[in-house]
Amino acid sequence: MNTRFDMMLPRRHTILGGVALAAGAAAPAHAQLTIDMTRPSFEPVPIAIVDFKGDKVGADIAGVVRNDLQNSGLFRSISPSAFIQQNIDPNAPPRFQDWRSIGAAGVVVGQVAQAGGNIKVDFRLWDVVAGSQATGLSFTSQPNNWRRLAHIIADAIYKRVTGEEGYFDTRVAYVSETGPLSARVKRIAIMDQDGANNRYITDGRTIALTPRFSPTLQEIVYMAYGENNGQPRVYLQSVDSGRRELLGNFPGMSFAPRFSPDGTKVVMSISADGNSDIYEMDVRGRALRRLTNTPAIDTSPCYSNDGTQIVFNSDRGGSQQLYVMSASGGNERRISFGQGRYATPVWSPRGDHIAFTKISGGTFGIGVMRTDGSGERMLASGFLVEGPTWAPNGRVLMFFRQQPNSGGRAGSVTLHQIDITGRFERQVPTPTDASDPAWSPLIPQ
Amino acid sequence: MRMIKALAAIAATIFMAACSDQQAAAPATTTVTPGSVADFRQNVGDRVFFDTDKSNIREDARTTLGRQAEWLKKYPNYQITIEGHCDERGTREYNLALGERRANAARQYLVAQGVPAARLKTISYGKERPDPVGSDEAAWARNRRAVTALQ
Amino acid sequence: MKQLQFRFLIIIALALPSAAAAQRLDPVHVEDRFNQLQQSITVLTGQIEQLQYRNQQLQQQLEKMQADYEFRLEQLEKGGSRAGTAPAARPRTPAAAHGNADQAYHDAFKKLQDGDYAGAENGFKTFLQRFPQHALAGNAQYWLGETFYARRDYNNAMTAFAEGYKAYKSSPKGPDNLLKLGITLANLGRKPDACAIFARFKQDYPRATDLQKRRIEQERQKDGCS
Secondary structure (H helix, E strand, C coil): CCHHHCCCCHHHCEECCCCCCCCCCCCCCCCCCCCCCCCCCCCCEEEEECCCECCCHHHHHHHHHHHHHHHCCCEEECCHHHCCCCCCCCCCCCCHHHHHHCCCCEEEEEEEEEECCEEEEEEEEEECCCCEEEEEEEEEECHHHHHHHHHHHHHHHHHHHHCCCCCCCCEEEEEEEECCHHHCEEEEEEEECCCCCCEECCCCCCCEEEEEECCCCCEEEEEEEECCCEEEEEEEEECCCCCEEECCCCCCCEEEEEECCCCCEEEEEEEECCEEEEEEEECCCCCEEECCCCCCCEEEEEECCCCCEEEEEECCCCCCEEEEEECCCCCCEECCCCCCEEEEEEECCCCCEEEEEEEECCEEEEEEEECCCCCCEEEEEECEEEEEEECCCCCEEEEEEECCCECCECCCEEEEEEECCCCCCEEECCCCEEEEEEECCCCCC | CHHHHHHHHHHHHHHHHHHCCCCCCCCCCCCCCCCCHHHHHHHHCCEEECCCCCCCCCHHHHHHHHHHHHHHHHCCCCCEEEEEECCCCCCHHHHHHHHHHHHHHHHHHHHHCCCCHHHEEEEEEECCCCCCCCCCHHHHHHHCEEEEEEC | CHHHHHHHHHHHHHHCCCCCHHHHHCHHHHHHHHHHHHHHHHHHHHHHHHHHHHHHHHHHHHHHHHHHHHHHHHHHHCCCCCCCCHHHHCCCCCCCCCHHHHHHHHHHHHHHHCCCHHHHHHHHHHHHHHCCCCCCHHHHHHHHHHHHHHCCCHHHHHHHHHHHHHHCCCCCCHHHHHHHHHHHHHHCCCHHHHHHHHHHHHHHCCCCCHHHHHHHHHHHHHCCCC
16 A cells, blocks of 8 residues: 555644734735735745744755745745744744744744654644734644645645645656657656655656546556557556556557546547547446547547536648537537647636647747637747646646757756746756656645 | 640649659668668668658658568568657647658558558657657658658 | 649549549559548638638627627717717716726626627626626626627527516616517527517617617518517
């Protein structure tokens, strides 16, 4: 049994009673502890995260929380060396004046306690401007789960301040790339959203590409070549046990798999006589249904968040464009009409946008549009950027960047995240070159 | 009728002219065992090239594939896998499909030239196996290819 | 287009009986011809998609213009001195109390004018939830219907216009609302229902403008109402 997925804790997270403190003197014109993310520009919220008391893992937890919030671009973590109030009591209000004077809008304090083989972690977020507790939660878990606890705490803070769901307690599956390009080794790996707990899911003997999570995170689907130059086919693999099954058991190539939002179906492309069409497979019964039937390339299908529609790309009109159809096939309509080729559409978990790769005038871009194709906006561009994937809150995207090859040597390939308005692009650290990121839903608690 | 024939002839000439300005894998003469894999690669040419985002067989590729068909018919013991490849200027999944389409176009051409279909398999590598490695137009042109591999 | 004609020529050439009886039997040429035809179809498919898209854009623009034009005529007929852009026709409300509401209405209307129908739909819905009693609520309900109508989502348009007729019968937009309800029903193929709706017009809105009355008469004739 892999303990990493065996979380007993957050089922029982209990909200501490809010400590109702009357707001002190009139709030100074200070940084507010809220962000209106719909505004075109805002200052990151300055926040002080104090090392949690009670156990030495407390400092590690605070470190992970600082890193998560800082990386979101929406927060500025104030360096602990600037803190005035030391030895803060995690159960009592902090000296707000001390925190105001270093410009903090919020202070996070917490403590760790041993609880019969488990650890109990609680934290409070204090609103420095209002002089009151903004939120507070308590969790119990196995000690080796401390990183997840830290991410859950960061999510709670993010939610309290931005009003949006957090995305820190998530994982990312990707393709790890090593070796020379002519004999590149491509393996599927999974890591936490912040790069920790990296591990490999395939052994690298054959090329494996395009991993995607099931909604429970217990399985992934991906495409891999067979042994001895065998056909590329779609596989379903249990993340914990590593047991893998062939889903795409057809004479031709099967590729571009993706789960339906309820996890009961996988949609993929299957090619026959050089022509690729889109099929839906029932995961349990393995019944196959054909959804498109054109002499063109129909691929990169992705379900809408409610599972009723599928967006995909097709070159039926002479160049790669985006189309939407009913999830049961039919009613196909083109939605992209800009200059260039459009590819790899992914439907936002919120249902309001579709992100895509666009190739235009020799450069690649990552963009978003409304689901009817209107309101196109480009977020990032470069020599080669490809394959956007959504964070579960639909506010942040991850994609990969490849630098040009030169002198027979491969350019670097790296993962990047960016927010939906095109701000705060940052490289996501990976142990090797990395491509094809797939962001998981929030880990079920 | 005569005029239409003339028109057709003109059209065909234009068509050939439009398509024949691409490089062909020129056969070279070296001392290799006739009927060996090396013979096939060096004296016949094991690969043909495609235009950007296209999978139609170019005029230069017809010559190469014609030679391949003759050779393959002469040496019927080989099983053949045609690998379809793309340059890196496309997205991964689409390129897998495009590589498959290219491999299939080459396969169809060989079958039409009399190579038994049962000997010919296809596989797509999309943009996963560049040869040569490079990020300029010359490298990309060589990467948009179908390679006839013998087993 | 030139390319297409050129391909067409090639196909004719290949199809000529005397031009190439031998060629026709040659599988390579059959394959070629098949590929060329397929490519032509692809090009045509792309062109049709583009044309449909442009047509749809034009239709949306036209409907927007028509709404604006009808509004202006209506204002003129009323002898309105406030003729201007469409949303200016808001009845007076105590501005201070409704500052937020006016802004919300205006924002939603702006989206409608910009062709952001989904955005406008959300805007009007939110407005109606928050300010169901506002003097502009009847207008908002009507324009909510228009956001669906413009997208040819006649089922939702019908629901919205019907709701408008029920809840805001005496709103300044009441007559337009009823007219559009009838037109929407006709679009849904429910002509008897449409006729029944048009029949109520005279009784419900005896003081409707001449333009509105004319429109009703036109629609009644179009739908063959008795």
